[in-house]
Amino acid sequence: MLTLARENQRKAGVANIEFLKGEIENIPLPNNSVDVIISNCVINLSTDKDEVIREAFRVLKPGGRFAVSDVVMRGDVPQQIRQSMLLWVGCIAGALRDYDYVAKLAKAGFESINIEPTRVFNIEDVHEFLGSADLDVGAIASQMEGKLVSAFVRATKPTSASSSSML
Numbered sequence: 001m002l003t004l005a006r007e008n009q010r011k012a013g014v015a016n017i018e019f020l021k022g023e024i025e026n027i028p029l030p031n032n033s034v035d036v037i038i039s040n041c042v043i044n045l046s047t048d049k050d051e052v053i054r055e056a057f058r059v060l061k062p063g064g065r066f067a068v069s070d071v072v073m074r075g076d077v078p079q080q081i082r083q084s085m086l087l088w089v090g091c092i093a094g095a096l097r098d099y100d101y102v103a104k105l106a107k108a109g110f111e112s113i114n115i116e117p118t119r120v121f122n123i124e125d126v127h128e129f130l131g132s133a134d135l136d137v138g139a140i141a142s143q144m145e146g147k148l149v150s151a152f153v154r155a156t157k158p159t160s161a162s163s164s165s166m167l
């Protein structure tokens, strides 16, 4: 991803960009230093979403915005989905339930939290995803209909909240 990003930067001739290598559970940036966090289809891959959201809150400036795109589940899905490693790396099994996403953001201190679905996956899409996994597709697909969505997840760090370092 970094190689591709730097290649695209070179092609675009843009000089005011810096790419850093890091993990979203341990962002290599100081407290209160970032205006906006964007991301596409990465948070669902993390095994520690609470830490990801805490780190996002820490590095954002007061008033800073969290504005990511992610795969989100609406309600519960069969346990077999959650347990499939193939579906985890395919961004499905690790997706948070919508209400858990909101709860985790609120717990970290975010406000103005909003989840806006941009695409609801229908049963044909679900069949396609499940086709590569070792699952009883026929039995599971109908339980997944309408539950899997792509969404914009937005939240704001309150202007009164400044993250201080732990001493």
Ligand SMILES: C[S@@+](CC[C@H](N)C(=O)[O-])C[C@H]1O[C@@H](n2cnc3c(N)ncnc32)[C@H](O)[C@@H]1O
Residues within 6 Å of the ligand: 001, 022, 023, 024, 025, 039, 040, 041, 042, 045, 046, 091
């Ligand atoms: C599904 S891809 C999305 C990439 C890109 N955002 C896009 O839209 O094409 C997920 C990317 O997240 C990276 N990734 C996965 N877990 C990560 C983590 N814990 N911290 C940082 N990056 C991670 C992977 O290496 C991969 O490049």
